[in-house]
Amino acid sequence: MAASSPAVAMCTVALLEVVGALCILAMHPTVVRCDDTRTGGSSRFRSVLDDLAEGVRFTVRTRWLLGTLLFGSVAVFCVLGPIEVLIPFAIREATGGGPLQHAMVMAGFGVGGAVGSMLVASLRLPRRYLTVPLLMWGLGCVPLAVIGVSGSVPIMIAAVFVVGALFNAGSVVWGTLLQRRVPAHLLGRVSSLDFFVSIVFMPLSMAVAGPLALTVGLAPTFAIAGLVPAVAAVIVIVAARTRRDEIDNPLDAVPVGDDGIVPAECGG
Known part of the structure; x- marks a missing residue:
């Protein structure tokens, strides 16, 4: 925006969205799941509240899922x-910088997210597939503590780069x-709950951050912001017994229902 104008920036964003849509259209679908035939058939009417209640019940009784969503709320x-x-405000107080420096810091967060996503997507899934993302998210918040005491924009950029990389890698x-x-x-309902958790505390967090900083x-x-999520991640790993769950349920098979695992050849 500083180099050109808000209009040019918005048009650039719109163009990149089109490019993203074209990439999605160019992807070939890959069958990885079996059809679940135990839902009673698609002809039976189910209300939105019934669907939501079923998703909530599954989440509450699934320890690793409930623990991770609670951690997500805290984070x-x-x-x-x-x-x-x-x-x-941290940039202005530490360096006297303005919108340009803020843009650079936030760009560091975005670039870190892209790098972390591409790196993890190019590797095999970790055997500790529950513990690893929780540690990524929890420990990935720790560099935020540097921002409050740093007097350097490059250090802030490096800190948020790490935060963005680990957050998106875990995702x-x-x-x-x-x-x-x-x-x-249940995948749609659980994914919706996951998304809801991701945004429901955002307004409250933004409302509390300013008064807390003034106090x-x-x-x-x-x-x-940097330390509490790290502690919460460790608590969830222990309370949800993620290490035992990962051993009992390796991701080399494809789930089809509430009892968990079917042979991998079913999903192709």
């Missing part, structure tokens, strides 16, 4: 407000995990 509440609201593993471990007829200061606020 979103702690992290998004400081990133969206407080980074401009790639998580998306694949949902496809493999959630029954086909305790920028450095303690960013320290909270």
Whole structure:
């Protein structure tokens, strides 16, 4: 925007969205799931509330899923407000910088996310497919603590680069995990709950970040954002017994229903 105009920036974004859509259209569908025939057939009417209740029941009784979604709620509440609201103030107080420096820092977050996603997508899924993304998300927040005490824009860029890379790398593993471990007829509902958790605490986090920073200061606020998710990730790993779950349910088979696993040849 500084180099040209808001109109040029918006047109560039629109063009890149078109390019993304063309990439999706060029992809060939790959069969990886069996059709779940135990849902009672598509002719039976089910209300939205019935579908939602079934998705919630499955989530609550599935320890690894419930634990991860609770962790996501904590992480979103702690992290998004400081990133969206407080980074401009941290830049101004530390370096006297303005919109250009803010753009550079946020670009670091986006570039890190792209790099992390592509790197993990090009590798085999980790054997510890529950523990690894939780650690990525939890430990990935720690560099946020640097922002509150750093007096350098390059250091801030490096910090948010790491945050973006680990956040998106964990999300790639998580998306694949949902496809493999959630029954086909519940995948849409569970994915919707996952998305809901991702955004429901965003407004509250943004509303709390400013008053909290005014009360305790920028450095303690960013320290909270960096350390609380890391602690929460460890708690979930222990409480949800992710290490045992990963051993009992390897991702070398394709799930078809609530009891979990069917032979891999069923999914191609």
